[in-house]
Amino acid sequence: MTKLFLIIFLLVSLSIYGASEAQRFLESTLKEFQTGKMIESTDVETNVIAPVFKKMTYKIKNITENKNTTEILLSIKAVDVGKYIEEYQSSTSDEITDEQIEEKATKFFIELEKRNDLKYIETDIIVTLEKSDGEWFIVNNDEIIDVLTGDISSMFE
Secondary structure: OHHHHHHHHHHHHHHHHOOOHHHHHHHHHHHHHHHOOOOOOOOHHHHHHHHHHHHOEEEEEEEEEEOOEEEEEEEEEEEOHHHHHHHHHHOOOOOOOHHHHHHHHHHHHHHHHHOOOOOEEEEEEEEEEEEEOOEEEEOOHHHHHHHHOOOHHHHHO
16 A cells, blocks of 8 residues: 555656646746736736636647757637627727726626636647746747737737
């Protein structure tokens, strides 16, 4: 029994510590995004939409490491936020105050988060990470944000 416990403990330890520094950094960043901790915005629109990001899921498919550069093939499933922003915009009129817009948007996205019939975008993306001065950072950050937010930034181009 003790041997079995020891083997299980070692396997769990190896799986936890077997992840590279870059992988742990990326997973930590994605979890912060999911929980809204990464969005330190006073921008009302961003804060209203942020709860929908909790529904984002991801899976690491492949990791290619080369000293201070790592490429991680990531499969992401995120709510198609752009679709719902269009839905929200079509339900508002031009003749309401900013306060009413904020109130209506907050209500819309809180209700959206609770829906079971959400439409998702599923995308595979290669996340490029580089290590500089002992810290990891994401090189293709804008591309990642587009995928994580359900391609919302394309609406504002």
